Amino acid sequence: MSRQRDNLPYPPRGMDRIDAARYVGVGISKFDEMVADRRMPKPKTVDKRLIWDRVELDMFFTDLPARDEGGNRIDAILARAGNASAR
Template sequence: MSQERIVPRGLTKADAAAYVGVSVKKFTLLVQAGILPKPSVGDVWDRKAIDAAFDKLSGMSSDNDNDADRALAEWEAQQQGRAA
């Protein structure tokens, strides 16, 4: 059997904060401010949603910017629908 490590798409708050490179406290503040996305399922953050938000924050541009922006907007709309 292969010993390959599975890289999870879902991250705990501590893992998501480490992934972005900030403390858990700072990560919480960024989520509360709407700068980074809220958890997608329970207390699990979607790595791709974090990537899209962080790319937007950093001003990175690529051919996929419109796709990433659209995906992030759709995800945010779904999250708002769940919260309502």
């Protein structure tokens, strides 16, 4: 049975390993490494298939540190807002 993809302008909610790696912008080996060290989520299981949830990928991606920041972007914004209100 061949897998057909639709041509809708949005990514699917569930993705296989190759599509999940592509979605977050890394190669498959790097994606596997990131799943193993918990920088990316573990997949869900549907029968014997492993499927990554796009929403979880988005959440984990948001938590990755930015190049110039030590934490995630939201924490940095909140920290700056807290420092500004303390002045």
